[in-house]
Amino acid sequence: MAPSAGRRSALLGLGGALLAAAAPAEQPTQIAPGVFVLPGVHEDASPTNGNAIANVGFIVGGASVAVVDPGGSLAHGQRLRRAVEAATPLPIRHLVLTHAHPDHVMGAAAFADLRPEVIGHARLPEALAQRREGYLRMLEREMGPAAAGSDALPPTRLVEDRFDLDLGGGRALSIAAHGPAHTDADLSLFDSATSTLWLSDLLFVERIPSLDGSLSGWMRALAALRDCPAARAVPGHGPPAVPWPTAGMALAGYLEALREGTRAAIASGLGIAEAPARVATTEAARWRLAESYHGRNVSTAYRELEWE
Amino acid sequence: MVRPLARRPLLAGALSLPWLAPAIGRAQGIEPAETPRRAERWRDLKEAIFDGRPTEPAGDALTLVAPTRALDAAAVPISLSLSADAAPRVRAIHLVIDENPSPVAAVFRAGPAGDLRALSARVRVDAYTWMHAVAEFGDGRLLETAQFVKAAGGCSAPVGTDLRAARERMGRMRMALPEGPPTGPERAVPVQIAVSHPNTSGLQIDQLSRLNIPAEFVRALRVLYRGAEVLRVECDISIAENPTFGFALAGEAGGELRVEAEDNRDRRFASAWTVGASG
Numbered sequence: 176m177a178p179s180a181g182r183r184s185a186l187l188g189l190g191g192a193l194l195a196a197a198a199p200a201e202q203p204t205q206i207a208p209g210v211f212v213l214p215g216v217h218e219d220a221s222p223t224n225g226n227a228i229a230n231v232g233f234i235v236g237g238a239s240v241a242v243v244d245p246g247g248s249l250a251h252g253q254r255l256r257r258a259v260e261a262a263t264p265l266p267i268r269h270l271v272l273t274h275a276h277p278d279h280v281m282g283a284a285a286f287a288d289l290r291p292e293v294i295g296h297a298r299l300p301e302a303l304a305q306r307r308e309g310y311l312r313m314l315e316r317e318m319g320p321a322a323a324g325s326d327a328l329p330p331t332r333l334v335e336d337r338f339d340l341d342l343g344g345g346r347a348l349s350i351a352a353h354g355p356a357h358t359d360a361d362l363s364l365f366d367s368a369t370s371t372l373w374l375s376d377l378l379f380v381e382r383i384p385s386l387d388g389s390l391s392g393w394m395r396a397l398a399a400l401r402d403c404p405a406a407r408a409v410p411g412h413g414p415p416a417v418p419w420p421t422a423g424m425a426l427a428g429y430l431e432a433l434r435e436g437t438r439a440a441i442a443s444g445l446g447i448a449e450a451p452a453r454v455a456t457t458e459a460a461r462w463r464l465a466e467s468y469h470g471r472n473v474s475t476a477y478r479e480l481e482w483e
Numbered sequence: 484m485v486r487p488l489a490r491r492p493l494l495a496g497a498l499s500l501p502w503l504a505p506a507i508g509r510a511q512g513i514e515p516a517e518t519p520r521r522a523e524r525w526r527d528l529k530e531a532i533f534d535g536r537p538t539e540p541a542g543d544a545l546t547l548v549a550p551t552r553a554l555d556a557a558a559v560p561i562s563l564s565l566s567a568d569a570a571p572r573v574r575a576i577h578l579v580i581d582e583n584p585s586p587v588a589a590v591f592r593a594g595p596a597g598d599l600r601a602l603s604a605r606v607r608v609d610a611y612t613w614m615h616a617v618a619e620f621g622d623g624r625l626l627e628t629a630q631f632v633k634a635a636g637g638c639s640a641p642v643g644t645d646l647r648a649a650r651e652r653m654g655r656m657r658m659a660l661p662e663g664p665p666t667g668p669e670r671a672v673p674v675q676i677a678v679s680h681p682n683t684s685g686l687q688i689d690q691l692s693r694l695n696i697p698a699e700f701v702r703a704l705r706v707l708y709r710g711a712e713v714l715r716v717e718c719d720i721s722i723a724e725n726p727t728f729g730f731a732l733a734g735e736a737g738g739e740l741r742v743e744a745e746d747n748r749d750r751r752f753a754s755a756w757t758v759g760a761s762g
Binding site: 298305355359389444446447448451470471473474475478481482 | 550554555558560562603605647648652655657659661662677679683723724725
């Protein structure tokens with residue numbers, strides 16, 4: 176199944192314009208002044224896409240640049256770094272890791288020599304300690320030799336609740352740490368200068384959400400974020416920018432259906448082995464990659480809700 | 484990338500298989516080239532677990548059901564059943580997940596007041612693996628059966644999603660009777676029990692965070708009905724977070740069902756329920 180080594184390196188080494196339609200974007204989209212998003216593709220990690228499957232990007236301040244999620248692989252991180260360097264001469268001083276998932280953090284190695292401040296949720300070190308090794312193995316399995324050199328960086332600043340990140344020139348990002356939601360270590364950012372709410376994987380659009388934290392916690396977090404006076408949001412998967420809060424409604428609907436369906440399954444004595452094929456399948460069918468993630472979401476929801 | 488086997492706790496304290504370490508260090512795909520290695524691994528495991536006693540194919544006597552492709556590798560539901568003929572004669576069933584760092588996931592032992600005719604559990608699967616079940620009869624005979632389980636990405640979520648919540652309610656138990664209470668000694672009904680526990684495997688110090696997550700797992704569980712032992716389970720880190728087991732219970736309704744559990748830190752948990760006469 177895997178392409179030959181030669182073909183693989185050729186694909187990874189070429190510019191985006193020469194690649195097939197499925198290839199990840201080479202150029203970032205400026206969604207608001209100084210706010211850049213490099214959009215990911217709706218696929219799982221492969222040698223061809225270099226695990227560039229999540230929306231990552233950067234925010235340019237008056238004195239420095241903050242990278243928001245360094246990418247899913249060394250190559251993805253390097254591509255993001257080139258995009259920053261093409262957009263501004265200002266130094267990259269901060270890496271924000273919005274959560275521990277590999278498609279968001281494994282490109283950090285591309286920024287290691289800059290010795291940036293690495294900002295993460297207070298629970299991020301524990302999450303990385305438990306998962307990083309498995310994620311590295313998974314990348315190697317899915318991407319082959321193209322995974323080499325990919326890795327996260329240890330957080331140097333932990334956010335318990337809120338933290339204001341000053342990028343100079345009057346631009347400050349308000350970073351919020353959430354309770355267990357998409358994962359148990361989610362951060363969101365609000366750029367008041369452009370009224371942009373960077374939600375990363377707290378918001379999925381088009382691609383089916385993956386639940387890896389707390390279903391009820393995610394629903395609560397979304398409800399609270401709905402009141403945020405943002406003009407636009409950046410989803411972790413989906414278009415680079417979407418209108419807020421309307422673009423969160425599909426996600427809220429899916430999570431609600433997942434919760435109600437799973438609660439009903441538990442109440443009726445339907446087992447965890449049978450529930451995935453029976454719960455919220457209509458709602459799931461509206462999303463990309465549902466066949467890969469919905470069953471797992473049901474299983475995760477089941478394990479949470481049976482202890483309610 | 485794969486930690487040496489010897490570093491992980493094995494189910495039986497004295498059982499140590501350091502010579503197997505190189506075998507699991509190899510690639511863990513499903514290529515035909517893997518077949519001899521997998522067969523050799525099971526032979527080695529059997530030799531170590533059963534002291535070289537021979538096993539025979541189980542045929543219809545013992546059935547292992549597991550998903551061929553696991554949705555959630557952190558909690559793969561499995562079930563084990565014995566034929567009516569075998570059930571009264573089987574003393575123990577060993578569940579082995581060949582490629583897991585700690586392969587012996589659980590040993591179920593029948594108590595004087597129960598049998599192993601219908602069991603279930605949720606297990607962690609670390610890689611594409613053969614899963615084996617071996618029934619041990621009262622006369623010492625061993626019958627084995629197996630199923631191959633694909634659990635790609637399994638190691639990406641080897642632990643619970645919200646460990647803090649699991650720790651906070653550690654020791655809380657649940658009991659469910661999906662088909663109601665038992666109605667007599669001749670008719671068994673399914674029972675599900677669960678203990679809230681993070682059941683973490685423990686890690687070496689992580690090179691990135693310098694954090695060491697200590698191992699905390701349930702190692703033994705005992706079920707009694709009307710004071711008589713129905714089932715004992717010896718288990719460890721291959722059992723999913725919040726260890727959950729199913730078994731069949733026969734007897735007159737209205738008795739007390741008691742579950743006792745103990746973890747590797749010698750913490751003891753117990754709960755009891757009166758199993759209603761008619762709901």
